[in-house]
Each structure stands twice: as C-alpha cells, then as structure tokens.
Amino acid sequence: MTPAESAAAALAAAARWRPAEYLFWALALASWFLLPDRHLLLNEAFIFGLFAVSLDLILGYGGIVSLGHAAFFGFGAYVAGLLAKAGFGEPVLALLAAGAASMVLGFATSFLVLRGSDLTRIMVTLSVSLVLFELANRMTSLTGGADGLQGIVMAPVLGRFEFDIFGHVAYGYTLAVVFVLFLAARRVVYSPFGWSVRAVKGNALRTAALGIPVTFRLVGIYALAACYAGIAGALLAETTEFVSLDVLTLQRSAEVLLMLVIGGTGYLYGGLIGALAFKVMQDWLAELTPQYWQFWIGFLLVLLVVVGRERVFAAPQALLRMARR
C-alpha cells in the first residue's frame, strides 16, 4: 500500500463500526421483543442513556465539566409537556421542538460557561440549572410547581402508535429515537468538527495554533449536547406523561455524571452502558433500601474516586477495548 492508501485506511478504520456495536444494538432491539415486562425500566434506562451521551459530548469530547446538565434535560421535558398540554400532542413534533428550544438555551448559556476556569464553569453550569429550577418552582400556574406538570396526554406517535400503560410503545419509540440520534452523534464525533473538538480538549493552545477557533467549536458542541439532553427530557415527559421538578435538580446532574463515569467517557457508548448499569442497580437496590438510595450513590462515588476510576474499571474497560478493535 502506498502511504496515502494506508493513511486513508487508518482514518477509515478509526471510524468503522465494530462488531461489538452491531451486537449492542441487536441486543437492544431483541430486548424489545424478548423482555416485555422490563420495558418500563429499559425505557428509562435508554432515556437517561441519551442524557448521559449528551453529557459525554461536552465532557468526554469537549473537556467541559458541567454540574448543571440537568438544566437542558428539564427544560426539554417542560417544553414537551407544555406543548402537549397546549394541544400540540404529537410526540415527534414536540420532541423536535424541545430539542430546538434546548439547543437555543445551550447556545445562549454557552458564552457564560466557556469563560474562566474549571471552577467557574462548574459554578455557572450549576447556577443555570438552579435558576431554571427556581423559575419552574415559582411559575406554578405554568409548570405545576412542586406538584409537577400533570395532565399531559400524548397523541399517538406518528398518528398510529398509541402509548400504552405497559410501556411497549414507549420503549420502542425511545429506542428508535435514541438509535437515530446516536447514529448522528457518531457521525459528528468522527467528522473534522468532532476531531477539532477533541483537539481542543487535548490541547487548546495547539488547536488555536492550527487556526481552529476554540471557543466556537466548544459553543457548537455545547449547543448540540443541550439539544440532545432536551430531547432526552422530552422523551421522559412524553413516555411518562408527567414532569416533576426533579428533572432540574442537582441530583439529576450528579446522577447523569455518575452514569457516564460508570460507563466511561470519550467513546459515546459509555453513556448508554452506564445508564443501563445504573438503572438496573437502582432497581435492585431500591428494593433493599428504598429511602437511603442517595447514601449508596454517594458511597459509590467516593469509592470510585478514592480507589481510582482506572482501577475499578480496569477489567471492564479492557474488555471494552478489545471489543472496540
């Protein structure tokens, strides 16, 4: 092979679909058919998976530590819920609207977030989510305040598939949406834009020295991540037909961070895997200690960091690395 051919081959190989990826999605699809009584759990798992993937875009690829990503998740949820209550109950349209609205919010807040150090970023992202929480809390006539947004009735998906109480349609819908969005994210991540974002995370000084505008790239990925998070929130609102203030709390932001960390950052599937693992664990532990679930999350976080993420996940990550070849 000439150098040019081998170079082209190397770049193509980096972006090529691995067998493990096909397996993952095949299993996901199979789960719809084979695990009908788990649909409600799986639905939530994939919704939070999408939420975690959106966080991976800014954290794993962009290097931005955010403690307030729930702002976009909650915003999307409320937008979708309110649209439904206002009579625009077609799920897909509401989804798109929520995504667009969240993207605008993300774009607007990105300029605050990208100034200053890590600490200022943590502060600002946290504050944005808290401001939204306050807003939602107070505008009770609009959002239902602490009681949550109730009375959401979704129209059938695409006019044909009506949501049922067992979550069959919901899970199928969520799975389809997450799959499509994941494909798109995967393309973005391997595009020149995606690589330039990764470059910014790796060495912002060098990236600027190559002529790439650092701030614009980060704004771009931040807005995209906000859009995805908003869609995840909208999915939650649509499939559960309820939106509570919980979607905007620090708790949510911390949980999604933990999910992503469990699954691993920087390769997109980490968000999905982490969310699945987390939800399964939560389901199991909630039966054992319903009230003090929060304690165990905290314990897990502390343990994870003190022992060292690399060491805890050494075995699973080695497996994943092999699967990625």
Place this chain on the structure above:
Amino acid sequence: MLTNLFDGVAYGMLLFVLACGLSVTLGVMNFINLAHGSFAMAGGYVAAYLVNRLGVPFLAALPLAFLASAALGLVLERTLYIHVYRKSHLDQVLFSIGLVFMSVAAVDFVAGSQQRFVGVPDFLEARFEVLGVSMGAYRLLIIGICGVLAVAMQVVLARTRFGSRLRAAVDDPLVARGLGINVDAIFMITFAVGSGLAGLGGALGAEILGLDPSFPLKFMVYFLIVVTVGGSSSIIGPFLASILLGIADVAGKYYLPDAGAFVIYSVMIVVLLLRPQGLLAPRVAR
C-alpha cells in the same frame, strides 16, 4: 432600609465565615471541595445536640461546634481527601458530591428531616434601636464574632510564621518543600481550621439559615458563589463578596420578593461576565 443593610451585612459575614474555609482549600490545595457545606451542617447539628439535649450554654457550644467540625475535617482529610488531591477536577467534583450525598442521607437517617433549631439564650433575643436602625442582638453577635474572625485570619496570614509558610506553600509547594516547610502539615491544619470555621458558621447560623439535612445542598451554591466571585487568593476577596451577596440577598428578598434567589444568581453571572477570574483578580490580560 438601614435595618435591611444591617441584616444583609450580618448575613454576609455569616456567609464569609462559612465560605472562607472553602476559599482557602481551593486557593491552597487547588481542590474543589463541594462537601464543605457538610462540615457546616455537622457543626450545626452538634451545637443543636449540645444545647438542646445536654443543656450546654449557647456561647460555649460555639467553640465546641468548631472543634467537632475541625476534628471531622482532620479525620476525613487524612483518610479520604489525601487520596484525591492530585486527581482531576472532575474526580474532585465526583468525590465531594459523593460525600455530600452520604452526609445528607446519614443525617436524615440519624436525626430525621425536620428543621432543627439551636436554643438561643434569651439575652440574644433582644433588639436595640441605634440611630433609628433596629438591630437584633443575635445579628450583632454574628457581626462581632465574624468580624473578629476575619481580622484574626488576616493577621495570621500576614503576620505570623504559619501565615508566611502557608503563603509560600500556596505560591509554590515544590519550592516550599525544598525550603523545609512541611507542606502536608500545613494543608492538614488549613483544612481542619477551614472545616472548623464552617462548623462554627453552621452553629451560629442555624437560627438564620435554617438547619436540616438538605443544608449542604441548599447552601453549596452560595459558598461557591462567594468563592468564585471573591476569588481564592486572599481573605479580602471572599469577605467583600460575602458582604455583597449578603446585602443583595436580603435586599432582594425584601424589595423583590418574587425574584428571590434570582438576585444572587444574576449578580454572580454579571460579575463573572466582567471578571471571569473573580472580583479582585487582575483583569484577564490574555
């Protein structure tokens, strides 16, 4: 209106005592300790227990709360924090949030989720009229204690050997070690004192701020705002920031009751837009 100013200053100074430990930890050890509020909560609950259950006089309970939180800080620093110092900011965030969750759930389990009050002695319930300004004795006490503490901290930092060693360790830990300064001991003491001060603030502030298991979560933002706006390279910075925030919060709640916490967030956002490095840092000169 002046009463509001007075209340705002008292609130601000309370915030200062609570937050300065966080500021120091960040400035000295470059460590983002989001669990700082848990130490404040610990001090508050210890004081509540001492005063309400054991009948310890209020003023005596305050230094005891300080010691309890300082001891807790010391123990946690030596056992857990020390493993996390060199980790990334993300890891520090995850770690400290984990501690917050654990502390909140633990306190909820042990003490229940209702609000706690620390029994305040009668003489502190008095109010004075000075030059037409109505001042509560309790808030006067807060201003007094916190003022003394602020001055003491400045003196320690600027005039004592410990202070100069601390400043050396902040400037360049490697060189400081080379000069024979025991940087680890300094970190340990600083962390303990910072946590102790948080505990004192928690005990002192229980009456005004409220004390329940969600304290660390509720007030984490305030502490972070103080540190972000005030910067972490001096005592003056957080002091001014706290006063500013205290006044803004009290005034906001009085004049614009619907706006509530927005005032604080807006102030913070405006400050950060103009000065990304904090109030007192030199303007970012690229």
Place this chain on the structure above:
Amino acid sequence: MTVVLETIGLYRRFGGLTAASDVSLRLERGARHALIGPNGAGKTTLINLLTGVLRPTAGRILLDGADITRLRPDQRVCRGLVRTFQINQLFSELTPLMTVGLAVSRRLGLDRQLWRRIGSRGAVIDESVAVLERFDLIGVMNQPTAALPYGRQRLLEIAAAIACAPRVLLLDEPAAGVPEAERDGILAGVAALPQDVTVLLIEHDMDLVFRFAERISVLVNGAVLVEGTAAEIAADDRVREVYLGRSDHG
C-alpha cells in the same frame, strides 16, 4: 522587496517588568531571519505577542500591511502567521496523521464539517501524507503522539506548523532538547521550505543560527540591541559582550 511582517513600537509590560520594549521589526518576503539573545531577553514573549497569545501594552503588528493587533491567535494562523512552540504542544492521544490531517483540513476550510468522516476527502490525505513524508514521519503516523521519542515529536511539532501552509513561520527554538544526530533532520525540513515563505528563527544554538540566517536581530532585556546581516552580527563587539564566553550554547 515587500515587507510581510512588521511590528511598530511593540511594548509589553507585566506590572513593573517590561518584557518587550519598543520592538520594531521588519521582515521581507522570503527572509531568513534569526532572533537571538540571552535567556530572559524576551524572545518567546515577542513570539507570543506576534501570534496573539499575549496582547501588547502598546504598538501594532502588521501582516501583509493589514493590522492584526486585535486578531485572535487562530485568526492569525488563518492569515498565514504560524508558529512552533519551544516546548512541544502536541495532542498526546492523537496520531501524527490525525494532527497533520486536522491542520490540513482547517487549511482547506473543511474543519467545520459535521457530517463527512475526516479523511474521506483525498485532498486531505494526499497533503497530509506529503507533509509527513517531508519529516520522515510516515513510519509512525498511526501511533499516538505520546508514544513517540522526543526527537520525532519535535519533528511533528514542525510538521504540524508546515501543514498550515504558512506565509510567515515563527520557529521557537526548534532544536531545543533534540539530540545532535536528529538536528539535521529539523534543519533539512526547514531548509526545504519554499523560498517565498518568510521564516523567523529563535535559537540558542549559534551553529544552527549562522547556518540558517541571512539577517539577525539581537534582543536584550526586551529591546532590540542591534540588527544586521549574519556577518555584521558575528563581528559586532556589543554582541560579543552580551554573549561573552557563550558562543556555542545549546
């Protein structure tokens, strides 16, 4: 001859310290210009000012006659003002192919693309491979940068800059820390630059300086002490004083 890069009265003060004092440089197209001076003379500061990493306290910078004093670093690179760093600034986890590929993509205006996979365009591949070949990096082009020996990393540092198709190239001590044997590779890469590319070289290695430069400026304490042809500088007493006993400092 046209003046490609020019600074007019450039000053940079850090509090009480003046790192750059009334620096007025003029580089003509195709110049092979070296900037020398003792440690702490302000050479890297000057490069940082030229590239926009630092904002000047006073003065202006003109590139091809246009005032670029207020432009961001990446904007200056897009106009052809490119630098290398004294201490390698590379992407430890990306491969040399990716690094150069990214530079080439940007140069071809493709870096904003969201959809197409990087490297799906032949032009990017061809140009990247050409640059990598010039610096003998083809053999290691698919290894993560962190795995490369220092000398190769240094070559990549320069290759990345060349991939940006510079009109003016600022080399900040390109041979720093590179073993003797590999220095020739660096010099060869630089010498192979097209004649119309203007090069400003900062170096301590006098051997390298005199092999490369046609004109030399001497910077001392932030100010230009003297400027002239290589022969003039070599014979200048003031320069010798500044470098007393340090004619071959590596």
